[in-house]
Amino acid sequence: MGRVLVYAETRHGELRAVAREAVTAGRDLAEELGGGVDAFLLGPPGTADRVAELGQYGAERVFVAEDPAFEAYAADAALRMCEDLLGRDAYSAVVFPASAQGKDLAPRAAARLDRGLATEVVALGADGDGPIATRPMYAGKAMARVSFAELPALISVRPNVFRPRERPAAGAVERVVVASEPARQRVTGIETGDRVALDVTEANIVVSGGRGMKDPENWSMLEDLVDALGDDATLGASRAVVDAGWRPHAEQVGQTGKVVSPSLYFAIGISGAIQHLAGMRTAKTIVAINRDAEAPIFSVADFGVVGDLFEVVPALAAEIRRVSAEV
Amino acid sequence: MKSIVCIKRVPDTEARIRVARDGAGIDPAGVKYVMNPYDEFALEEAIRLKEAAGEGSVTVLSVGSGETSEILRTALAMGADEAVLLSSTESTDGLGIARALADEIRGREFDLVLCGKQAVDDDDMAVPSMLGELLGLPCVTVVVALAIDGRRAVAHREIEGGHEVVEFDLPAVVGAQKGLNEPRYPSLKGIMAAKKKPLEVKEVRLAEPKLRIASLEEPPGRAEGEIIGEGTEAVPELVRRLRERALI
Numbered sequence A: 001m002g003r004v005l006v007y008a009e010t011r012h013g014e015l016r017a018v019a020r021e022a023v024t025a026g027r028d029l030a031e032e033l034g035g036g037v038d039a040f041l042l043g044p045p046g047t048a049d050r051v052a053e054l055g056q057y058g059a060e061r062v063f064v065a066e067d068p069a070f071e072a073y074a075a076d077a078a079l080r081m082c083e084d085l086l087g088r089d090a091y092s093a094v095v096f097p098a099s100a101q102g103k104d105l106a107p108r109a110a111a112r113l114d115r116g117l118a119t120e121v122v123a124l125g126a127d128g129d130g131p132i133a134t135r136p137m138y139a140g141k142a143m144a145r146v147s148f149a150e151l152p153a154l155i156s157v158r159p160n161v162f163r164p165r166e167r168p169a170a171g172a173v174e175r176v177v178v179a180s181e182p183a184r185q186r187v188t189g190i191e192t193g194d195r196v197a198l199d200v201t202e203a204n205i206v207v208s209g210g211r212g213m214k215d216p217e218n219w220s221m222l223e224d225l226v227d228a229l230g231d232d233a234t235l236g237a238s239r240a241v242v243d244a245g246w247r248p249h250a251e252q253v254g255q256t257g258k259v260v261s262p263s264l265y266f267a268i269g270i271s272g273a274i275q276h277l278a279g280m281r282t283a284k285t286i287v288a289i290n291r292d293a294e295a296p297i298f299s300v301a302d303f304g305v306v307g308d309l310f311e312v313v314p315a316l317a318a319e320i321r322r323v324s325a326e327v
Numbered sequence B: 001m002k003s004i005v006c007i008k009r010v011p012d013t014e015a016r017i018r019v020a021r022d023g024a025g026i027d028p029a030g031v032k033y034v035m036n037p038y039d040e041f042a043l044e045e046a047i048r049l050k051e052a053a054g055e056g057s058v059t060v061l062s063v064g065s066g067e068t069s070e071i072l073r074t075a076l077a078m079g080a081d082e083a084v085l086l087s088s089t090e091s092t093d094g095l096g097i098a099r100a101l102a103d104e105i106r107g108r109e110f111d112l113v114l115c116g117k118q119a120v121d122d123d124d125m126a127v128p129s130m131l132g133e134l135l136g137l138p139c140v141t142v143v144v145a146l147a148i149d150g151r152r153a154v155a156h157r158e159i160e161g162g163h164e165v166v167e168f169d170l171p172a173v174v175g176a177q178k179g180l181n182e183p184r185y186p187s188l189k190g191i192m193a194a195k196k197k198p199l200e201v202k203e204v205r206l207a208e209p210k211l212r213i214a215s216l217e218e219p220p221g222r223a224e225g226e227i228i229g230e231g232t233e234a235v236p237e238l239v240r241r242l243r244e245r246a247l248i
Helices: A017-033 A052-057 A075-088 A100-113 A216-229 A239-243 A274-280 A309-326 B037-053 B066-078 B094-106 B127-135 B188-194 B231-244
Strands: A003-007 A037-043 A059-066 A091-097 A117-121 A123-127 A130-137 A142-148 A153-157 A172-175 A185-191 A205-209 A233-237 A264-268 A285-290 A303-306 B002-006 B009-011 B033-035 B057-064 B082-087 B112-116 B139-149 B152-159 B162-169 B172-176 B199-203 B211-217 B226-230
Touching: A003 A017, A003 A075, A003 A100, A017 A037, A017 A052, A017 A091, A017 A123, A017 A130, A017 A153, A037 A075, A052 A059, A059 A075, A075 A091, A075 A100, A091 A100, A091 A130, A100 A117, A100 A153, A100 B094, A100 B127, A100 B139, A100 B152, A117 A130, A130 A153, A205 A216, A216 A233, A216 A309, A233 A239, A264 A274, A285 A309, A285 B231, A303 B231, A309 B231, B002 B037, B009 B066, B033 B037, B033 B066, B037 B057, B037 B066, B037 B112, B037 B172, B057 B066, B057 B094, B066 B082, B066 B188, B066 B199, B082 B094, B094 B127, B112 B127, B127 B139, B127 B172, B139 B162, B226 B231
Parallel strands: A003 A037, A003 A091, A037 A059, A059 A172, A091 A153, A117 A153, A205 A233, A205 A264, A264 A285, A285 A303, A303 B226, B002 B057, B002 B112, B057 B082, B082 B199, B112 B172, B139 B172
Antiparallel strands: A123 A130, A130 A142, A142 B211, A185 B162, B009 B033, B139 B152, B152 B162
C-alpha cells in the first residue's frame, strides 16, 4: 500500500500541463504514504513515445493505452483502464486533475468503485495510512479538511496549485490494452474557435474586466495588456459583463463561473461582489484598478491603483513592454 | 419527452458564509437559500424540450430536509409537472446523494435526466457523472448546447479553451452549464398553478458518507493591501512592485 495512481491527461496525444501537476501532487502524497507513484493515460497511436517525461516528475511507471479513438477524452475507456490498474496493484489513492476531463472522470470512478471523492483539492497530506485533503467549499468561502472512509481515496487536484517539480524516477512506459466496449458517449470533435485562448483556470496571469469597462468594444485594451504580459496571460470577466452578453461565460471568474489561482490577477473595473471575490481570492498577487477608492475589490488587492482605467491600463501595458525590452 | 430534473437547495451566491461553532457545517442564520443556479438551466432545458415535443413531462427530484419543498414549488411554478422530495435530515456525501437519486430514478420511465453541472455549496461537480455510472447510462457534463433528434443526441461540452462535441443515445444523463439557455422566471399564473401540482414527500435513508469532513474553517484573510497611488503616475511603481515579486 501507499502507492498512488495518477490520471495524466492528454489531448490529441499530447500531455497537458495539468498532467505534470497531478503527477507532482501524486508523488508528494505517495511519499507521505510511503509508496511510489504511477501514471496512466490514453491517446492515439504514437502517444507512448511522447510521455516518458512524466518520469521527470516522479512517475515510476507510465501505463499507456493507444487507440485512434483516444484522440479526445474517452470516458468509458479511461474508467475501464483505471479499474483494471487498481485490480493489478494495491493503490491508496488515485489522483486526477480537476480539469474538464478529470472532473468528469473522477466521480465516475468513485461511483464505480464505491469510494469517497474529494474534488478541487488545494492541499494534500497523510494521516496514518490515508490521505487528508483540503478543499474549498462555497467557492472558497470555507475550507474543508476531509478524510476517506475506505481506500483507495479518489482525489482531483485544482489546476495551477500544485506546480510541477522535477524529481526523476524511472518513468518506464508500459503499453496496456483496454478491453473495448462500445463507448456510451463519444467525443466526435473539439471546437476551439478562432483564437485558442489559454483557459482562465490554467493561466499564470489573468486580466479580468468588469462593468467599469463600459463597453464590450473596450476589451481590445485588455487584449493589448494580455499581449504585453506574454503567453502565460489570458482574459477573465466578471459575472456582470457575462450576464450582459459582453463576454463568453467561459471567461467568467466567480462562484457561478470559474475559481482561479493564478500567480497574478488583474481586476480592472471590477467592484468586487462577494461571488467574484470567492472566485479569485486564492490568486497569489491581486492588482485592482478602479475609479472608486471605496470599492470592495481593494480590500483583497495586494496593489491598488485608483484612477481612470482608460488611462491607467494603456500606460500599464506600455510600461510593461518598456521594462520587458530592457532585459 | 420525459425528463427528470435533479435540483438542490443551496445558499444564495451573494450570501456571506460563516462556519458554525461546531466546525462541521455552516451557520444558516441570515443566509438566503435558493435553487442551485445551475439547476435552473437544467430545469429550463427540460421544460423547453417538453414544449418543443408537444408532449411529455418534467419531474423534479431533490434530496433534502423539509425546507427543500420551497425550491420544488419554485420548479413547479417554472413549469415542472410534478415534484418528489426525497426527505432526510441525515448528512451524506455526493455519492450518497447520487445513490438516493438513482434509486428513485430507476423505478421511473424517462428519456433524459438533467442536473445542474455542480451545486454551488459543496462544489463537487460529482452527482451527474455518478448518476450516469449508477444508472449505466451515457452521461455528458458541463453542457452548453444540446440537440436531440429522436433517440440520438449531440451535446457541446465546455472544456479548456473550447468545446467537445459529444454524441450519445437516449436515455442519458446531462449536466447543465450556464449558457445552455436563459432560464425563465415563474409567472403569476405558474405560481398559482404550482399550488395544485403534486409534490410527493418520500422518507429515505441516506448512505453513510465515504468522504468525511474533519473540519471546516473560514479561509485565511488576505494581508492588508496597499493603494500604490492614483492614475497613470502610479503605473511605474506598480510595475516595479510586480517585478520585485518576479511576476512580470
